[in-house]
Amino acid sequence: MTDGAVGDAVRIRAAANADRDFILGFAESFSAFPLPAGRSRDAVDAGVRADIVRHLDERPQGSHFFVVEQGGMPAGFVHLLLGTDFFGGAPTCHVSDLAVLPACEGRGFARRLLAHAERFAREHACSRLTLSVFPGNVRARRLYEAVGYEDDLLRMSKPLPAAG
Numbered sequence: 001m002t003d004g005a006v007g008d009a010v011r012i013r014a015a016a017n018a019d020r021d022f023i024l025g026f027a028e029s030f031s032a033f034p035l036p037a038g039r040s041r042d043a044v045d046a047g048v049r050a051d052i053v054r055h056l057d058e059r060p061q062g063s064h065f066f067v068v069e070q071g072g073m074p075a076g077f078v079h080l081l082l083g084t085d086f087f088g089g090a091p092t093c094h095v096s097d098l099a100v101l102p103a104c105e106g107r108g109f110a111r112r113l114l115a116h117a118e119r120f121a122r123e124h125a126c127s128r129l130t131l132s133v134f135p136g137n138v139r140a141r142r143l144y145e146a147v148g149y150e151d152d153l154l155r156m157s158k159p160l161p162a163a164g
Contacts (some may be wrong), residue, residue, distance in 0.1 A: 003145070010068065010069070011069060012066050013069070014065070015065035015077060019077070024053070026097070027048050027075070030048045031045050033134065035136060037137070040092070052079070052097060062081055063080075063081055065122070066078050066116060066120075068109050068112055075104040076101060076109045077097070077098040078098045079096040080121075081096045081116055082124055085127060088127070092121075093120060093126040094132075095129065098114070110143055112146075113144075114144075
């Protein structure tokens with residue numbers, strides 16, 4: 001799919017096997033901001049990496065990766081998960097991962113990926129498009145709010161000391 005809003009040379013396409021290293025190169029970017037108490041960077045990075053690897057290797061039904069590129073060079077990616085809304089049972093789409101190369105930030109690539117996610121969700125008759133974001137990821141939260149996302153369900157946690 002070619003999208004001309006930023007320029008005719010920008011397009012979003014389904015990820016290929018050759019994109020694996022590019023996508024995995026973002027694993028540590030998902031912890032590059034203040035994390036909640038009890039969340040270590042190492043644990044977040046390892047968890048994100050393991051989840052992305054599993055989805056890239058197993059390609060479970062409903063798991064879809066897309067890459068945004070400009071001039072044939074990848075600039076970022078989005079990982080979408082089709083599912084079912086817990087409360088109403090309707091089809092939903094979840095933005096599991098979204099990242100853009102630091103050199104490409106501020107050029108509209110993340111907005112394009114979010115718009116692509118919305119089109120994809122509509123094409124799959126989804127009633128809702130969701131995402132999760134750490135409270136300390138202020139830049140991402142501002143973007144999500146600017147394109148229409150709002151609080152839906154607040155997940156809270158309490159770190160527990162190891163038994164012993």
